[in-house]
Each structure stands twice: as C-alpha cells, then as structure tokens.
Amino acid sequence: MNFRIVTYTIGQILKVLAAFLVIPLIVSVCCGEIGGGFALQGLLAFMVPILFCLSLGFILTCKRPKETTYYAKEGLLIVGFSWVVMSLIGAIPFSIGTYGNPNFADLTYFDWLFESVSGFTTTGASILHNVADTTISQIDIMSGVSVLGAGTHYYALLLWRSLTHWIGGMGMLIFILAILPSSSNGASSIHLMQAESTGQSVGKLVSRVNRTARILYLIYAGMTVLLFLLLLLGMVIPSDGARTIDPFNAVIFALSTAGTGGFAAVSTSAAEFGLYVQIMLIVFMFLFGVNFNMYFLLFTRKFKDILRSEELRFYFFFLIAVIFVMTLNVCLSNVFEAIYANNFGAALKDTVFSAVACMTSTGFSVAGSIGGMGDFTVWPTFSIMMLFMLMFVGACAGSTGGGFKCSRFLVLAKSMWISCKRIINPNAVYVVRLNGKRVDEEVTHGVLGYFIIYLIILVLVTLILSFDPFVSAQGGGSFLTALSSSLTCLNNIGPGLTSVVGPAGNFFGYTIGMKIVMSVEMLIGRLEIFPIVMLFNPKTYSRQ
Amino acid sequence: MKIVIIGAGKVGCAIAKGLSQEKHDVVIVDRNSAIVNKLVNELDILGVAGDGSLAADLREAGAERADVVISVTRSDQTNLLCCLVAKALGAKHTIARVREPAYSEQFEFMRTSLGIDMLVNSDRETADEIARHLRYPNAEHVETFGHGKVDLVAVRISDELLPTGEALSELVKRSKFKLLVCAIERDGEVIIPDGKTVIYPDDVVYFTGDFRTVNAVFDQMGVGDVSIGNMIVVGGSRICQYLSKLLISIGIKVKIIEEDAERCKLLATELPKATVVCGDGGDKSLLLEEGIDKADSFVTLTGSDELNILLSLFAKSHDVDKVITKVSSGSFMELTGPLELGSVVSPVRVMSDKIIKYTRSLQASDNDSVCSFYRIVDEKAEAIEFDLGTNKRFVGKALKELRFKKNVIIAAVIRGRELIVPDGSTVILPEDRIIVISAGYQFSSPEETLQ
Numbered sequence: 003m004n005f006r007i008v009t010y011t012i013g014q015i016l017k018v019l020a021a022f023l024v025i026p027l028i029v030s031v032c033c034g035e036i037g038g039g040f041a042l043q044g045l046l047a048f049m050v051p052i053l054f055c056l057s058l059g060f061i062l063t064c065k066r067p068k069e070t071t072y073y074a075k076e077g078l079l080i081v082g083f084s085w086v087v088m089s090l091i092g093a094i095p096f097s098i099g100t101y102g103n104p105n106f107a108d109l110t111y112f113d114w115l116f117e118s119v120s121g122f123t124t125t126g127a128s129i130l131h132n133v134a135d136t137t138i139s140q141i142d143i144m145s146g147v148s149v150l151g152a153g154t155h156y157y158a159l160l161l162w163r164s165l166t167h168w169i170g171g172m173g174m175l176i177f178i179l180a181i182l183p184s185s186s187n188g189a190s191s192i193h194l195m196q197a198e199s200t201g202q203s204v205g206k207l208v209s210r211v212n213r214t215a216r217i218l219y220l221i222y223a224g225m226t227v228l229l230f231l232l233l234l235l236g237m238v239i240p241s242d243g244a245r246t247i248d249p250f251n252a253v254i255f256a257l258s259t260a261g262t263g264g265f266a267a268v269s270t271s272a273a274e275f276g277l278y279v280q281i282m283l284i285v286f287m288f289l290f291g292v293n294f295n296m297y298f299l300l301f302t303r304k305f306k307d308i309l310r311s312e313e314l315r316f317y318f319f320f321l322i323a324v325i326f327v328m329t330l331n332v333c334l335s336n337v338f339e340a341i342y343a344n345n346f347g348a349a350l351k352d353t354v355f356s357a358v359a360c361m362t363s364t365g366f367s368v369a370g371s372i373g374g375m376g377d378f379t380v381w382p383t384f385s386i387m388m389l390f391m392l393m394f395v396g397a398c399a400g401s402t403g404g405g406f407k408c409s410r411f412l413v414l415a416k417s418m419w420i421s422c423k424r425i426i427n428p429n430a431v432y433v434v435r436l437n438g439k440r441v442d443e444e445v446t447h448g449v450l451g452y453f454i455i456y457l458i459i460l461v462l463v464t465l466i467l468s469f470d471p472f473v474s475a476q477g478g479g480s481f482l483t484a485l486s487s488s489l490t491c492l493n494n495i496g497p498g499l500t501s502v503v504g505p506a507g508n509f510f511g512y513t514i515g516m517k518i519v520m521s522v523e524m525l526i527g528r529l530e531i532f533p534i535v536m537l538f539n540p541k542t543y544s545r546q
Numbered sequence: 547m548k549i550v551i552i553g554a555g556k557v558g559c560a561i562a563k564g565l566s567q568e569k570h571d572v573v574i575v576d577r578n579s580a581i582v583n584k585l586v587n588e589l590d591i592l593g594v595a596g597d598g599s600l601a602a603d604l605r606e607a608g609a610e611r612a613d614v615v616i617s618v619t620r621s622d623q624t625n626l627l628c629c630l631v632a633k634a635l636g637a638k639h640t641i642a643r644v645r646e647p648a649y650s651e652q653f654e655f656m657r658t659s660l661g662i663d664m665l666v667n668s669d670r671e672t673a674d675e676i677a678r679h680l681r682y683p684n685a686e687h688v689e690t691f692g693h694g695k696v697d698l699v700a701v702r703i704s705d706e707l708l709p710t711g712e713a714l715s716e717l718v719k720r721s722k723f724k725l726l727v728c729a730i731e732r733d734g735e736v737i738i739p740d741g742k743t744v745i746y747p748d749d750v751v752y753f754t755g756d757f758r759t760v761n762a763v764f765d766q767m768g769v770g771d772v773s774i775g776n777m778i779v780v781g782g783s784r785i786c787q788y789l790s791k792l793l794i795s796i797g798i799k800v801k802i803i804e805e806d807a808e809r810c811k812l813l814a815t816e817l818p819k820a821t822v823v824c825g826d827g828g829d830k831s832l833l834l835e836e837g838i839d840k841a842d843s844f845v846t847l848t849g850s851d852e853l854n855i856l857l858s859l860f861a862k863s864h865d866v867d868k869v870i871t872k873v874s875s876g877s878f879m880e881l882t883g884p885l886e887l888g889s890v891v892s893p894v895r896v897m898s899d900k901i902i903k904y905t906r907s908l909q910a911s912d913n914d915s916v917c918s919f920y921r922i923v924d925e926k927a928e929a930i931e932f933d934l935g936t937n938k939r940f941v942g943k944a945l946k947e948l949r950f951k952k953n954v955i956i957a958a959v960i961r962g963r964e965l966i967v968p969d970g971s972t973v974i975l976p977e978d979r980i981i982v983i984s985a986g987y988q989f990s991s992p993e994e995t996l997q
Contacts, residue, residue, distance in 0.1 A: 074587075192586070192590075193587070206586065206592055208571065208592065209566070209571045209572050209573060209591045209592040210590050211590055442579075
C-alpha cells in the first residue's frame with residue numbers, strides 16, 4: 003500500500019475544497035451579508051475551514067511522493083478517506099455559522115455532520131426541524147431582509163449546502179483530475195475515477211483519464227448553467243399566485259438538481275414555486291439521472307449508440323410505466339377527491355414529480371405541508387410501494403444519481419431469467435446480453451455480490467434504526483419509517499416514505515448515534531460500498 | 547496524434563506505453579478483452595476488444611480519423627489486412643509488422659500499390675542491432691545516428707582503467723582524441739555531464755565520435771584488444787539467419803547450434819558458409835565440445851529468456867570476449883544490468899523504438915523536422931537529431947553563446963557528409979544538423995532546448 007500517494011492526494015483535495023469554500027464567502031460579502039451584527043461569525047464560519055484546509059493541504063503536498071503509480075486498492079482508500087475528510091470539514095461552516103443562535107441551540111456538530119454528509123453524498127435529507135429552525139431556509143429573499151434581521155450570513159450557508167451537492171454529484175476526485183495538468187497524474191488515476199464514479203463498469207471516454215474527467219465536468223457544468231438560465235426565465239413567466247423564482251433560488255435549485263441532491267433554500271422546496279419551475283426541475287432531474295456518456299455520444303454524433311443503450315431505454319420506459327400506474331392509482335383513490343379536488347392536472351404533475359425525484363434520487367418535494375398536496379406519504383399504499391421500487395432501482399450508471407442503478411438492475415434481472423430458463427433446459431447455453439454485447443460471467447457475479455452486500459447493509463441499518471425511540475414512537479408506521487430511512491440514505495434520495503421523515507418531514511428526531519450510522523450509510527451508498535468498507539478493514543493498514 | 551495499435555502482445559504493449567507517455571491519443575485493439583481491460587487500467591489509453599481486421603471494430607477504435615495505425619499481431623497476413631482496411635477507412639499512415647522475408651522484399655510494391663507506409667521486420671531489425679554490437683565488440687551498447695555516421699558508444703569504466711574518480715575535463719585533456727561524453731549511467735540513474743562531473747569506476751559512459759575515432763580511443767584506453775573472428779550462435783531462429791548472413795559477409799566465422807534437425811538442414815542450405823550443429827544448446831558438454839572457450843563471441847537467440855541468460859553467464863565464465871543475449875520480456879530488463887551479461891538485445895525494444903521514432907518524425911514533420919530519435923540508457927534519456935535549416939536562434943552562433951537547458955548536451959554537429967564532435971567554439975552554419983541528448987524533456991523543436 004502506497005500511503006504517501008494517499009496523503010498527497012488528500013492534500014490536493016483539501017486545497018481544492020478551500021477554493022470551493024471561498025465561493026460562498028465571496029457571495030456573502032457581495033450580498034452585503036457580512037457587515038452587520040454577525041459579521042465576524044460569518045467570516046469565521048468559512049475562514050476557519052479554509053485556513054485549516056490550506057495549511058494541512060500544503061503540509062501534505064509539499065513533497066511529491068517518489069512512487070506515483072498506484073493500484074485499485076489505493077484508489078479506493080483515497081476516495082474513501084477523502085470523502086470522510088470532506089464531510090467532516092464541510093460541517094464546520096454550519097456549526098460555527100449558527101453558533102449562539104437560539105434557533106439552532108439544539109443542533110450539535112454531529113447534526114451538522116449529517117447535513118454535510120447528506121450534502122456531499124447528494125442525499126438531501128435534512129435535520130433542520132421546526133419552523134423557527136428553518137429560518138435558515140426561509141429567508142425572504144425578495145424583501146432582502148432575513149427573518150433574523152439584516153447582516154446575517156445565512157445565504158452563504160445555504161449556498162454552501164447546495165454547493166456540496168454539486169461537488170459530490172460528479173465527485174471531488176474527478177474534479178481534481180479535470181483541473182490538474184496531465185503530467186502530474188498518470189494512468190494510475192483511472193483507479194480514482196473508477197472508485198468515485200457510479201455504476202458497475204467505468205470506461206474512459208477518450209484515451210486520457212484527465213481529459214475524460216474534463217469532458218464530464220464540462221457537460222456537468224454546462225447543464226447546470228443551462229438549468230440556471232432556464233430557471234431565471236421563470237422570473238418573467240406568471241406563476242399563478244405561487245412565489246416567483248429569484249436568482250438566488252435559481253442557483254440553489256440548479257446546483258441541487260445537478261448533483262441530484264435535494265436541498266432547497268426554502269423548507270417547502272419546489273412546492274413554493276410555480277408550475278414552470280417544477281416542470282423545469284422534472285426535466286433536469288431526469289436529464290441528470292442519465293449516464294453522462296450519452297451526452298458525450300450526443301456531442302460526437304453517435305446517435306445510433308445512444309439508441310442502442312438498453313439502460314437508457316429501460317430508465318425511460320420504466321419511469322413512464324410506473325408514472326402511468328401511479329397516476330391511475332392516485333386518481334382512483336379517495337385521495338383524488340380529498341386532496342386534489344378532482345383536479346387531474348395537479349395529480350398528474352405531483353405523481354410525475356415524485357416519481358422522477360425518487361428514481362433519480364434527487365428528492366425534491368412538491369409537498370407544501372404534511373398531508374397536503376404533493377405529500378406522497380398519504381397516497382394509497384400501492385403508490386408508495388411503487389415509489390419504494392423506483393427509489394431502489396435508482397438512476398443510470400455514470401450519472402450523478404444514486405440507487406442500485408438501472409444497468410445493474412438489468413443485468414440482475416436478466417441473469418435471474420437465465421437461471422430460470424436453465425432449470426427447464428439444463429444443457430442449453432445462455433448468456434446475458436446488454437446493449438447487444440455479451441456480459442462476462444465475472445460482471446454478473448460482481449453485480450450479484452453487490453446486490454447481496456447492498457441488501458445486507460440496508461437490512462442491518464434498518465435493524466439498528468429500529469432501536470431508536472424516535473422510530474418506535476411511530477407505532478404502526480415504525481417499520482416503514484426505519485426501512486425507508488435506511489433506504490433513502492443508502493440510495494442518497496432524501497425523503498423517506500412516512501410523514502415524519504417524508505417530503506415534508508425531516509431527520510432531526512433520530513438520536514446522535516443513529517445520525518452517525520446514517521451518515522456512514524450515505525457515504526457507503528454514494529461511493530458504492532467498497533471505498534468505505536475498505537476503511538474499516540484492518541488489513542488495509544497492514545504493511546503487506 | 548491519434549494512434550491505433552492492433553495487437554496487444556509484447557510489442558504492442560511496449561509501443562502503447564511509449565506513445566501514451568508522449569501524450570498521444572492511443573487506442574489499442576485486441577481480440578482478448580481481458581488483456582485490453584488490463585492495459586486500459588495500467589496505461590492512459592483507450593481499449594477496444596475486437597478484431598482489428600474488421601472495419602466495424604476499427605471504426606469503433608476511431609481508425610477513420612487516426613494519424614497512424616500500427617498492426618503488430620502475430621500473423622503477417624492479419625497485419626497486412628488490418629493496414630489495408632484501416633487505410634481504406636481513412637487512416638493517414640499505416641505500419642505493419644511482417645516477419646516473412648518475402649513480404650519485406652516486395653515492400654516497394656506494398657507502399658505504392660497498397661498504401662502501407664512502413665513494414666517493420668523485427669527479426670531483421672534485431673539482427674542489425676546485434677551486428678552493430680559486434681562491430682564495436684568492446685562497447686556495452688551502440689546506437690547509431692545521422693544515418694549511420696555517428697555512433698553513440700557505451701563503455702563500462704573498469705577499475706584498471708580509472709582506479710579513482712576523475713573530473714571529466716581532466717580526462718578529456720589527457721586524451722589526445724576529440725570525443726564527447728554525452729551521458730553517464732550510475733546505479734541506474736542517468737547523468738548528463740558537464741566539465742565538472744566526476745567519473746568513477748563502474749560508471750557506464752556514453753560517448754560519440756566517428757567510427758575510426760572510437761576504435762582509436764578504445765586502443766588508447768587499453769580496452770580495444772578484442773576483435774571478433776568467430777562466433778557461436780545458439781538458436782537457429784530467423785534472427786540467426788539474418789545475423790549470420792550479415793556477419794559472414796564481413797568475414798566472421800559463424801557456428802550455429804540448433805536443436806531441430808529440419809531447421810538445421812534449412813539453415814545449412816541457406817547459409818553454406820556457416821557451420822550448423824544439430825544439438826541441444828543447453829547442453830554444457832556440447833557447448834564445450836563446440837569450443838565455447840575459444841570463441842570470440844557468443845550470441846544466444848533461443849526462444850527462452852531464462853535459457854539465454856543462463857547460457858550467456860556460462861559463456862562469460864569461459865571468458866568469451868563478447869556475449870550478446872536476446873531478452874524478449876521487457877519487464878525485467880533492469881535486472882540484466884547487475885548480472886553483467888554484457889550486451890542485451892531486446893527485439894521488443896528494437897521494434898518499439900523503430901516505430902516510436904517513425905511516429906515522432908511524422909508528428910514533427912509539420913514544423914521543425916526531427917530526423918531521428920533514440921531512447922538510450924534504459925529509456926531514461928533521449929537522443930534527438932534536429933535539422934536546423936536556417937533557424938535564426940542557432941545559425942551563426944558558437945555553442946558556448948547558446949544557453950541550453952539543464953541536462954541538455956549537443957552530442958554532434960553534422961555538416962553535409964562531415965561529422966563534427968563539437969566543443970564550445972563550434973559555430974553553427976546553415977543546414978547543419980545537431981544531435982541533442984537530454985534527460986527529462988520531450989523536445990519536438992530545437993528552440994525548446996534553449997533556456
């Protein structure tokens with residue numbers, strides 16, 4: 003194990019993280035937030051982690067390691083460590099920034115750590131719990147005065163929260179690969195990319211790893227900017243009584259959608275804004291859940307290869323099919339009359355929004371209040387189970403979305419089908435085919451193994467969560483609360499499936515220990531198990 | 547440049563590694579997906595698991611827009627077919643590896659009618675390389691530049707020659723010949739020297755001079771008493787066939803030991819002047835019987851690296867003056883240094899150097915031309931020949947006026963047919979060519995060598 007390269011790369015990450023931390027600080031200064039009563043605190047909230055990152059970063063990178071080639075295990079370790087370090091540091095601004103504010107008095111560093119992990123892993127589950135707390139997410143941007151009075155720094159904190167989504171969506175290490183000159187990292191960096199990207203097989207788009215990373219980030223940043231501009235357009239489109247979008251919320255939504263995260267600047271999330279904004283979010287949530295290789299193929303005009311992608315077709319048609327049965331189910335139930343007042347358009351929009359938000363693991367909500375329009379926790383059980391299934395399958399491999407991934411699901415389903423066929427005709431030779439090509443046994447076995455570990459972690463965490471008094475207090479809903487909390491963390495979605503943790507609820511009620519467990523689970527889900535599991539394996543640190 | 551390599555064997559891997567380190571876009575095509583995956587994870591390249599002779603697979607590898615397509619599979623016919631298909635798809639240049647001599651003989655036809663730009667015969671290239679070593683029997687390695695005019699000769703400094711360290715400037719002053727030390731290899735590290743650099747025993751020193759000077763220097767240094775009159779070759783491969791032909795023509799007596807009786811008969815027919823012995827080259831008593839202790843030179847060309855190394859060690863122990871070992875596997879080349887095998891020749895390296903040199907000159911042909919390119923000292927340093935033309939930054943200046951980067955040395959100036967071993971007062975004239983030796987850079991134009 004080449005530990006020098008691990009610490010060296012983490013040093014590089016710290017330096018880049020410092021640069022990212024400067025962004026909300028600058029915005030804060032520009033918006034004139036710093037300058038009033040909280041000036042020093044707002045400055046400290048970001049300057050402390052920035053200085054910490056810079057000093058440690060420079061210490062770790064002052065000497066280049068002699069041996070710069072490394073292998074898959076170093077790649078996994080680098081990724082695992084750096085995500086833990088990033089999350090720990092990412093929580094500092096929240097912790098310092100809200101210190102002394104009576105509204106956040108009951109939140110400890112570990113609560114903010116949960117928030118930070120939730121941000122980087124693009125989960126979007128929050129611990130901000132009551133209306134007073136959510137002043138952080140209810141600053142009235144339009145009047146330019148926050149509920150807490152002028153001179154606060156909460157824009158900066160909200161921006162940082164969404165920025166962590168954007169960083170975590172495509173991945174910090176891929177960002178580093180993209181910005182470093184090609185000479186400074188060789189072919190070994192493919193291991194970093196493989197460890198951080200989602201999906202079972204990670205390929206290069208072009209022959210150089212760092213150019214591949216650059217292309218991915220260009221697509222990513224380009225689409226984020228496009229979404230931002232389209233959301234800005236919402237300022238001139240009438241929103242039927244709902245709030246009109248403003249530039250700040252547009253930035254927050256663009257960053258959170260790009261990473262398929264789910265943090266919004268207002269506690270009512272997308273429900274606060276008009277139909278136009280919601281439709282834009284639906285479209286872009288879907289687009290960010292598509293394998294980014296497809297966009298590369300689009301730019302290189304290989305349209306045939308895009309059509310050939312079984313994963314993309316599955317992703318699209320599966321979503322359509324589920325939306326169809328869910329809409330039907332919702333419209334035929336008593337919810338349709340009680341909540342939607344027989345308005346088909348509103349019901350359809352809410353099912354589409356919820357389905358896309360769950361499958362892409364974004365987890366924005368259109369629920370204005372608990373039990374109100376858009377809160378899927380009061381929908382018929384069948385629809386909730388459909389959402390559960392969408393959450394489980396997740397987005398495409400190679401996207402910013404979470405979940406088990408469509409391509410894995412396809413391989414799994416196909417190999418199961420083959421096992422059935424083999425029972426009928428034991429001598430026949432069957433192979434799993436994906437995109438017209440044969441999938442090696444090794445890959446199918448890998449997917450199968452991944453599936454089993456995945457289930458074990460899901461069940462294990464559900465089991466741990468069930469000890470929590472918060473869960474037991476739910477009475478009949480306690481099982482689904484624990485299970486969906488575990489699932490939503492493992493798949494980096496955000497909302498659970500019962501009202502307390504649902505689209506209008508939050509995760510504050512869990513005890514600190516449970517929050518730490520869920521934080522680890524979110525990291526496991528985002529990095530696809532192995533980088534985090536590596537950290538807990540004592541063999542990793544032995545000399546041999 | 548965009549380069550497609552077909553065939554991920556030893557040669558294919560070596561070329562892919564060399565070219566990807568030079569920041570080319572390399573795509574490797576091989577039918578074995580496991581090997582392709584492994585290479586893609588090891589090198590900064592893209593891989594396609596497929597058949598390089600199929601248009602569909604070549605298209606997937608991007609051969610339509612490739613600058614160079616190199617086919618180095620095991621089969622000559624496949625290589626030629628791959629090149630034809632690639633050319634038809636739109637590849638700019640194609641290189642095929644062929645081993646069958648009959649194909650190389652009709653190279654002109656292939657170039658003009660089929661559009662294959664280069665044929666590389668690894669056996670012949672390796673034989674040439676070995677023959678070069680035998681021309682300078684006292685050198686560790688020999689490289690040739692300037693179309694055969696300049697030789698870069700490597701000598702291991704022995705204890706008798708130089709019992710204690712001595713500064714280079716002193717050493718040159720003592721010698722009455724004009725020679726230039728270009729590089730020093732010490733403990734596996736390469737040093738590009740200046741006058742103050744001290745040379746110690748056991749250093750390998752690379753210097754230039756023309757053919758006569760070098761041999762005269764050897765005489766003066768007292769290491770030049772070896773002359774090759776006869777040679778024993780173990781292994782009657784195609785390389786052996788080419789090599790024997792070359793050596794017999796300059797009057798060296800050749801004895802070939804080959805196991806396979808049929809092959810022996812064929813060799814005896816093709817090479818009437820050579821002595822062909824049918825027997826096991828790994829048999830000690832046979833080697834002694836055939837007079838290994840009286841041989842001037844001993845070349846091992848069997849298919850097994852291990853056997854070649856063992857036989858060479860055996861020959862060394864019997865005081866054979868010049869031992870040349872063929873080692874095909876590239877992975878453990880650095881181990882052959884401490885074994886003191888003498889000269890080691892790797893067909894893989896010979897091939898990949900040749901092809902890399904060709905692609906480099908293709909790339910450089912746009913701006914300033916790189917006339918030749920060699921990797922020396924275990925690929926740790928490079929020797930590049932530049933055509934200066936009327937380059938204003940060089941022409942009319944003495945070398946001492948030019949401020950070169952660190953670790954850069956001008957090994958030779960070629961003026962027309964004349965070779966000049968330069969010193970500080972050498973003035974560059976128009977149309978001169980210079981040979982630059984450097985470590986740690988990748989120059990593609992002469993200006994880049996200046997500070």
